[in-house]
Amino acid sequence: MQSEQSSFFPDTDIIWVTTDSPLETSSNDRELMTVSEAAEEFGVTPRALRFYESKGLLTPMREGGARLYRRRDRAQIALILKAKKFGFSLLEIRDMVKAQDGYPAGQSLRLSREKCRAQIKLLERQLEEVQEAIAELRRMHTMLSAPFADRSSLQG
Amino acid sequence: MQSEQSSFFPDTDIIWVTTDSPLETSSNDRELMTVSEAAEEFGVTPRALRFYESKGLLTPMREGGARLYRRRDRAQIALILKAKKFGFSLLEIRDMVKAQDGYPAGQSLRLSREKCRAQIKLLERQLEEVQEAIAELRRMHTMLSAPFADRSSLQG
DNA sequence: TTGCTCCTCACGTCACGTGAGGTGGC
DNA sequence: TTGCTCCTCACGTCACGTGAGGTGGC
Numbered sequence: 491m492q493s494e495q496s497s498f499f500p501d502t503d504i505i506w507v508t509t510d511s512p513l514e515t516s517s518n519d520r521e522l523m524t525v526s527e528a529a530e531e532f533g534v535t536p537r538a539l540r541f542y543e544s545k546g547l548l549t550p551m552r553e554g555g556a557r558l559y560r561r562r563d564r565a566q567i568a569l570i571l572k573a574k575k576f577g578f579s580l581l582e583i584r585d586m587v588k589a590q591d592g593y594p595a596g597q598s599l600r601l602s603r604e605k606c607r608a609q610i611k612l613l614e615r616q617l618e619e620v621q622e623a624i625a626e627l628r629r630m631h632t633m634l635s636a637p638f639a640d641r642s643s644l645q646g
Numbered sequence: 647m648q649s650e651q652s653s654f655f656p657d658t659d660i661i662w663v664t665t666d667s668p669l670e671t672s673s674n675d676r677e678l679m680t681v682s683e684a685a686e687e688f689g690v691t692p693r694a695l696r697f698y699e700s701k702g703l704l705t706p707m708r709e710g711g712a713r714l715y716r717r718r719d720r721a722q723i724a725l726i727l728k729a730k731k732f733g734f735s736l737l738e739i740r741d742m743v744k745a746q747d748g749y750p751a752g753q754s755l756r757l758s759r760e761k762c763r764a765q766i767k768l769l770e771r772q773l774e775e776v777q778e779a780i781a782e783l784r785r786m787h788t789m790l791s792a793p794f795a796d797r798s799s800l801q802g
Numbered sequence: 803t804t805g806c807t808c809c810t811c812a813c814g815t816c817a818c819g820t821g822a823g824g825t826g827g828c
Numbered sequence: 829t830t831g832c833t834c835c836t837c838a839c840g841t842c843a844c845g846t847g848a849g850g851t852g853g854c
Contacts, residue, residue: 505786526833536834541818554826556834575779580817606787613780620776623731624769630661631762682807692808697844710852712808736843 505606507576507586507599509568521560522551528559532567542570546584565597573599577613661762663732663742663755665724677716678707684715688723698726702740721753729755733769 518531525536542548543557547570551558559567566587573583589600674687681692698704699713703726707714715723722743729739745756 505789507786524833525835535819537818537820540835545817554834555836556826575775576783577779601786603787606783610780610783610787613776613783617773617776617780619731620769620773623733624766624773626728627732627762627766627769630663630757631759631766633661680807681809691844693844693846696809701843710808711810712852 503603505601505603506590507569507572507601508597509565509572519561522558523564525557525559528564528567531564532571534567534571539567542567542580545580547580547587562597569597569599576609577616578609659759661757661759662746663725663728663757664753665721665728675717678714679720681713681715684720684723687720688727690723690727695723698723698736701736703736703743718753725753725755732765733772734765 523531525539529536529539539548539559540557543550548563548566550563551560570583570587573586574580578586583599586599586601590598679687681695685692685695695704695715696713699706704719704722706719707716726739726743729742730736734742739755742755742757746754
């Protein structure tokens, strides 16, 4: 459970995922926000934010039952969405969130270089799949629609 | 329910999705195959094929309960997987499968040009997302891991 | 009889969507 | 009182995964 490392040089096998600015995605620097406001802010649904919370990714304030999202909660949301974009599951993200606790600078997700590499590989494969699909759909769209039309006179 | 069209020139707003060869993906020209054999052939699980069948996408032969996949069934599987790669849902694919009934050449999926265009747009958006994610992960991987390391001396 | 493949339920998973029914403040 | 947002169940969706329990032919 203890992680003994050099006190000066941090673990080089660990990458800390951060957002450039705590709230890079918006100019909104309000102290507190409701679910629907925060959801709106990040282009997700209130349901999604409640769901992330139920999975332990988020812990907003409460005021008589109602959720209130502080700046740090919103920074956390930004990190979650970034990790999701990277293709990580909510379970993986939860672990990355938990692992940020010991980190002094606060808002950042712990990610091993190994896992980073693996994720790049995974996304690269996805990329190829999508590129192939687009190419084929374009070819089909360009071609005459009917399969018995003479295709030989057309370039793919 | 009736589709009245020019009898000579087929509907130009319809694209027929086909596989280049009935069984392009394999050199296996056996008459009949079991679930696990067919699944193996296409790199999917037997469960997936049974699931597609339960959704009305597939109708293999039966021999005393056991499923037997003819060449046309396997050609159908190839079409389904192609459509899946294009990003269509099984529900959409089912409709495309149903719409192939009136088509004389048999194995092909009906797809409107409009929907084809929309799908290309959708995949293009996906592509950008994935490309951005890869770029950012690569940047992070290249950079020194710690957020308090001096990044200014490194190019992204 | 053992081993292998096949089968049909049927519940689990992942990331939410979608009502249902109820509360709180202007 | 009406209207709006908030809340908590809890079931639905999509594309399968994963046993559970049973059958059939070599």
